Amino acid sequence: MRRPAPFPFLAAKSGEPTPDAQAVIVGLATDGGVSFRPGAVEAPAKIREFSDSIETWSQRAKRDLEDMRVVDAGDVSSRNEIADSIAELLDLAPNAFLLSIGGDHSVTPPAVGAVAAKHTDLAVVGFDAHLDLREDYPGDHACTYRYIADRGVPCYVFGPRSGARTEWNDVPKVLSHYSPSLDMPDTVRSELIGRPVYVTIDIDVLDPSVAPGTGTPEAGGPGFNELLEAIEALQGLNVVACDIVEIAPPLDPSGITLGLGALLARELILRFA
Numbered sequence: 444m445r446r447p448a449p450f451p452f453l454a455a456k457s458g459e460p461t462p463d464a465q466a467v468i469v470g471l472a473t474d475g476g477v478s479f480r481p482g483a484v485e486a487p488a489k490i491r492e493f494s495d496s497i498e499t500w501s502q503r504a505k506r507d508l509e510d511m512r513v514v515d516a517g518d519v520s521s522r523n524e525i526a527d528s529i530a531e532l533l534d535l536a537p538n539a540f541l542l543s544i545g546g547d548h549s550v551t552p553p554a555v556g557a558v559a560a561k562h563t564d565l566a567v568v569g570f571d572a573h574l575d576l577r578e579d580y581p582g583d584h585a586c587t588y589r590y591i592a593d594r595g596v597p598c599y600v601f602g603p604r605s606g607a608r609t610e611w612n613d614v615p616k617v618l619s620h621y622s623p624s625l626d627m628p629d630t631v632r633s634e635l636i637g638r639p640v641y642v643t644i645d646i647d648v649l650d651p652s653v654a655p656g657t658g659t660p661e662a663g664g665p666g667f668n669e670l671l672e673a674i675e676a677l678q679g680l681n682v683v684a685c686d687i688v689e690i691a692p693p694l695d696p697s698g699i700t701l702g703l704g705a706l707l708a709r710e711l712i713l714r715f716a
């Protein structure tokens with residue numbers, strides 16, 4: 444069950460996706476999987492609000508959202524409904540690029556499951572400060588890549604600098620690639636060429652000085668431009684869907700992280716739709 448957003452993301456039209464939509468935005472407004480500080484449930488609405496403060500034109504992408512058919516399909520507010528809702532959106536607009544705005548990182552496994560059902564041979568590229576390879580955890584946003592890999596979808600994760608000893612030990616068994624750097628080696632790129640790709644961006648991959656408004660910040664991360672460069676380096680791959688997760692508006696009183704999230708959402712649509 445989706446409910447319409449009170450106002451749509453920048454330059455998007457509120458409503459149901461049409462077959463000719465180039466991009467579909469959906470909010471996954473749930474944070475029941477957090478282990479520490481909640482608040483990500485508010486991110487879809489707040490990122491839409493902040494999107495009003497940025498331009499539709501991107502000087503980096505040399506493209507304007509106003510020239511595109513972008514639909515904002517509203518919000519899903521229960522994790523149990525994510526898979527069905529995304530399957531429905533992919534049926535309505537099979538050729539559209541899908542951008543999900545979370546929510547905590549526990550929204551990603553069901554979203555990936557729905558996308559993998561439509562796009563065989565799907566691979567996941569993750570940007571994250573955390574390994575998220577726990578087998579189970581009170582807040583299961585710490586199990587994200589484990590759950591996805593258990594479903595047979597390979598995970599390539601960039602940026603982790605935090606994990607329990609057991610998680611580090613499991614890296615070679617569970618992940619198809621891991622690197623602290625955001626740069627994608629040619630060997631990984633050649634594995635991904637020709638297959639559909641889902642990109643999940645946990646905002647805590649960034650240094651907390653850049654993106655402080657998140658539940659489990661981890662010092663020692665890259666800046667925003669490095670993330671944009673890593674995303675731009677994915678062009679040429681068949682990126683069919685992305686998500687942005689773990690922005691927590693109550694922890695972002697200045698709005699730095701929300702403004703950054705809105706920019707990131709715009710760039711993803713302009714690059715991949």
Ligand SMILES: [Mn+2]
Nearest residue numbers: 572573645647
């Ligand atoms: Mn994380």
